[in-house]
C-alpha cells in the first residue's frame with residue numbers, strides 16, 4: 001500500500017470506512033486517482049460539488065475573492081456575504097439568513113431559532129422539536145439527538161433533551177406527538193442518509209397545516225436536498241409549502257464549507273445581537289463561491305436535471321437486479337438485489353463512483369454532468385447490478 005494510505009491509517013482518526021481509492025484531481029464529472037485512472041463521479045462528494053470538480057466559473061470566483069480578502073470578523077461588513085444572503089432571500093421569499101460552516105451547524109441554528117421564537121412568545125417549557133424516524137440531522141450532540149435513529153443515541157450521552165420522533169408519512173403518529181410543549185417540527189423531504197425515502201405531498205401539506213394551527217415552526221432540513229439537487233432550487237418548492245425555517249449546506253458553496261439557515265417572516269427577528277454567532281460563518285471566499293453556484297441554478301439547468309433523472313430511472317428500472325428506485329432529480333436511491341456496498345466497490349473498480357444510503361446505491365451526480373458521461377456511467381452501473 002502506498003504511504004498516503006498507510007499514513008492515513010496511522011495518523012487520521014478512523015471515523016470513515018474509506019473505499020480503496022485515492023483521488024488526486026478532477027475536471028467536471030471526471031475524477032483521476034494517483035495512477036491517472038479515470039472515474040465518472042456520481043456522488044459529487046456527498047452532493048457537495050454542485051457543478052463538479054474545479055468548475056471554471058466557481059474556481060475564478062473563489063480565486064478572485066481569495067486574492068482580495070479571505071476573511072474578516074463578522075464584526076464588520078463584507079460584500080459577498082450580503083450578496084449571497086440577498087440572492088437566497090430573493091430566490092426563496094425567505095426573509096433573513098444566518099451563515100455557518102456545515103449542515104449540523106445550520107440545523108443547530110434552526111433548532112435554536114424555533115426554541116427562541118417560542119420562548120420569546122410563550123416563555124419557558126415549550127421547547128420540544130419533533131423529527132422523523134430514519135432522519136439524519138448531523139453529528140453534534142444536539143443534532144444527533146434530533147436524528148431519529150436509535151443507533152446514534154448510544155455512547156455519547158447525555159444527549160440534548162426535547163426531541164420526539166414520528167413515523168414518516170404517518171400523519172396520525174405526528175398528530176399524536178403534538179401537544180403544548182412542541183415548538184418545532186423538523187423534517188427532510190427526502191431522507192438522504194436514511195435511504196432516499198421520499199415524503200408524500202399530502203403528508204407534508206398536512207404537517208404544514210398542523211404547524212400553522214399550533215404556531216409550531218416548520219423546519220425543512222435541505223442540507224442534502226437543497227441547491228438544485230432535486231430539480232428545483234429547494235426541494236420544498238416541489239411540495240408547494242412555505243416553511244418557517246430552511247437549513248442548507250452541502251452543495252451551497254460548490255465544494256467549500258458553508259451552512260445557511262433561512263428564516264421566514266415568523267422568525268425573521270428571532271435572532272438578536274449576541275444570541276447566536278460564528279467565527280467563520282459567511283466567510284467571503286465561501287460566499288463568493290456560493291454566489292457563483294446560485295447564479296447558475298436556473299430553469300434551464302433544472303429542466304436538464306429532470307430530463308437526465310428520468311433517463312436514469314428509465315434505464316435502470318427495467319434492469320435485472322433492480323428492486324426499486326426512489327428519489328427526485330439528481331438525488332436517487334437504487335435498491336438492488338446485491339448489497340449496495342458490493343455494487344459500489346465493483347463500480348469503482350470499473351471507473352464509476354456512486355455512493356450508498358442504507359441498503360441503496362445512491363446517485364448524486366453534478367447538476368451539469370454531460371449526457372455522454374452520464375450514459376457511460378449508468379451503463380456501467382447497470383452492468384454491475386445485472387451481472
Ligand SMILES: *Cc1c(COP(=O)(O)O)cnc(C)c1O
Nearest residue numbers: 102103104136137138192223224
Ligand atoms: C449531511 C447532512 C447533515 C449534516 O451536515 P454536515 O455538513 O456533515 O454537518 C444534516 N442534515 C442532512 C439532511 C444531511 O444530509
